Amino acid sequence: MVEKILKQQTIQNEISLSGVGLHTGQQVHLTFKPAPENTGYVFKRVDLEGEPLIEANVSYVVDTQRGTNLEKNGVRIQTSEHVLAACVGLEIDNVIIEINASEPPIMDGSSKYFVEALEAAGIKEQEAEKEEYVVDHVISYKDEQSGSEILVMPSDHYKITTMVDFGTKVLGTQNAAIEHVSEFKKEIANARTFSFLHELETLLHHGLIKGGDLNNAIVYVDKEIGEETLQRLRKAFNKDDISVKANGILDNLTLHYPNEAARHKLLDVMGDLALVGTRIRGKIIATKPGHFTNTQFAKKLAKVIKEERRNKVPKVDLNSEPLMNINDIMNILPHRPPMLLVDKIYELTDDSVVGVKNVTMNEPFFQGHFPGKPVMPGVLQVEAMAQTGGILALKSVPDPENYLTFFMKIDNVRFKRQVLPGDTLIFKLELLAPIRRGICQMQGYAYANGKLATEAELMAQIVKSK
Template sequence: MTFTPAPPNHGIKFQRIDLPDQPVVDADVDYVVDLSRGTTIEHNGARVNTVEHTLAALVGLEIDNVLIKIDGPEPPILDGSSKMFIEALEKVGVQQQNALRNFLEVTESIMYRDPERDVEIAALPLDDFRVTVMVDYNSPVLGSQHASLTDIQDFKKDIASSRTFCFLHELEMLYKNNLIRGGDLNNAIVVVDRVVKDEELDYLAGLFNKPKVEVKKEGILNNVELRHRNEPARHKLLDVVGDLALVGRPIKAQILAARPGHAANVAFAKKLKKAMMANKSSAPYYDPNVEPVMDINQITQILPHRYPFLLIDKIFHLDETTVAGIKNVTVNEPFFTGHFPGNPVMPGVLQIEAMAQIGGILVLNTVPDPENYTPYFLGIDKCKFRKMVIPGDTIKFKCELTAPIKRGIAQMNGYAYVGNTLVCEASMTARIVKNQ
């Protein structure tokens, strides 16, 4: 299995290089086809089994774009955790890309419950990603356990090394159903929660081609040392992180999971994706402490607009398909002297003009000498004003191309936000013309 770099907005994809035409399958919850002791995805004739440990490692390192080339149906089990994936990825390093991370931001509580399995999972609004998992196996060895991840930066040291586990009574069934043929007694924790006779241990030793199988006093088969006191709960958290990666975006939410499993994780991921698609356009993340892509001086070198009609202050993101920038609205704007001076409100037409200027930056970015071109807008459609903009607001604008630019003509959707609230949106068509 080889991790290869991918461009912005590529996402996480697997490629079966051992199959004809080397088909690619997106790491997408809509492509989950099997949940027998792991999460299996399939698309375009490509099937990849047990993807959750690999995906968890990518989430833990905050890797959004990667093509994983694999010459078989399943990532290697390694030691049953995400630890070795983390180590391999860190060895080659991670590159920052000039693109906004497209977060799924949970703005209201999303709940999932499976009464038959007594499973409950919830996502609560939070400007961060945190996960808490509680498990209870009614076992004298495991008992009740919980694990928490409060900072994704801690995934590597606190969660990644936690190995998969199963109970002794599951082993033979799994082996006979061809589910753990790539595994080994030493890359999984086998919990022994009953008295085991010597002849049964000898049978297991023969089944797995081992000279001897032993039971430790704490109920762990074959002398495997636990890496954490609550390693099973931590591995369940690892599985939650990996399965939720199938939503397709990094998540901002507090995830609470009671007795989760792959089936529940995937069902919950589908619920999250449904909510994400219902609110497809989300506010871009803006950090004023980060150096902008373009400041006002750079903007004036490209756009022909000047006071009082230059209506953007900063570009904080720019790639091939998306641009984002801000407009700081102050009471000193010239239009406030005549536009409801006793109750100042930014005119909607100027919001659209500012959005158009942001879009102009995106279109001009497609030519090597943008200072020699002028953007002209040909049409505005589906324009809606959703909330008043007043002095003191900072408007975050985002424009996205909806089709490739042809003959200098671009089609895009524009959005304006104050905080995370959508205040204005429109579809726009623009053309760039070379100056005479």
């Protein structure tokens, strides 16, 4: 059976909605905008100078108090999970999320209104294939202090089960599950956030949840509630009367489901795992999940994915006809022997390139590096990777022969093994972000004899030659 190739998706039109921020109490205007292929989910703070971008990436998680909070270069995004869950739940891959405050509007405490807005904007298929990590072994994380645990195991598609137990009679033990992401809209999206009364009192004492009211958060009363406490709550929520329902929930709200808390925890898991940055084919089982455990697991999973990809040698038939031979390469790159260090290009897409360098004893650098012990200098391996990446970068301009690429930065360079005469180096370069204003960021790998030899993050600028 041939697997259907899934294409990336974005939205057709931009769409906006407004509401109040849960913790700041500010009025917030949020706009979803279409994004190019391989953009992922990107927040844009339009209220700040330069309108800085914060990618939805687990490496930017700075704290998980009352939500998953991101920070990049001093710019923060608070409570990102409900918006991200909506994007994942509708299987949207690329979208720009513009907001004029540090946190999205809380709306009713769920993902419902974000889902409705994204659907109203329309979903559009793009040309690039979806990136997917296929789980082939169990990966898990456990927080020993809280007993929270989350794992992923092999499955034929993405599915999630959550099990919650807060040790309180009012909430008890609850489970929730979806067998397919397509169930998110109907079964999970409208599950609202919740809090316990003792947490609520602490948050109010510290001046948080300024945007909270009894319509966007379920409050479970897990302690005796006296008249003094009721009076404080009436004042905080600007209500004439507040009481406790028979099911132990503060009034003005009716549960959508008996297990709404577990469903909301599933929503949070889906939103937090969006920060891994790739589609997951596997089954998630989360026991007593919380934002800290979710994001720690996301960090571990992202690290595993990166490690597996960096050690995965591109499949190249060296006897086949290349996409570009040495003459084709010289028509694009300005480099010439002895500084032309890529011989053939075998793959070239909008966001990646695979090239080859045959390393022979005739290379001039072997004369001095080192006599009697020839080893290819690491700096030239990085240069060869950069030249291969230059082919990808120059693909973004209509007349590449009139442009040059210049190094701006090299980060996280690692040399894993020696490259010797007779080796065939296979290079793979992938864009880390869409090319903007001529700035190109790539992750590069060089493989020799089926093993990773060198890796580096490269940044270059595309400049028109005079």
